[in-house]
Amino acid sequence: MLSVVPMLLFPMVNDQFLVAKQVESMGCGIRMIWKEATSSIIKEKAWEVMNEPNYEKACQKLRLEFEKTGGMKQAADELHKLLAEWKEKKDVSEE
Numbered sequence: 001m002l003s004v005v006p007m008l009l010f011p012m013v014n015d016q017f018l019v020a021k022q023v024e025s026m027g028c029g030i031r032m033i034w035k036e037a038t039s040s041i042i043k044e045k046a047w048e049v050m051n052e053p054n055y056e057k058a059c060q061k062l063r064l065e066f067e068k069t070g071g072m073k074q075a076a077d078e079l080h081k082l083l084a085e086w087k088e089k090k091d092v093s094e095e
Helices: 016-025 039-051 053-068 071-094
Strands: 007-009 029-031
Touching (some): 016 029, 029 039, 039 053
Parallel strands (some): 007 029
16 A cells, blocks of 8 residues: 555455455455455456556555654654553552
């Protein structure tokens, strides 16, 4: 999505189903079901995500939202801050 390329998603295990549902609900791709996916259906859906401008627009919108968050460095900094706060609370509660 950060490369602004809409996707066909074929979830198979674990959290892939949730992620595929979220991507589809944001308009960035189409969730497929392996057992129902014939070559003609895959071709049709691939054509749809490549040629329907709303999928690309949704990916562009999501990319901008990701960029507003500050990127991976910001995420890592926030995680370090949360970990430090958690450790501090844990140390206080053990005293």
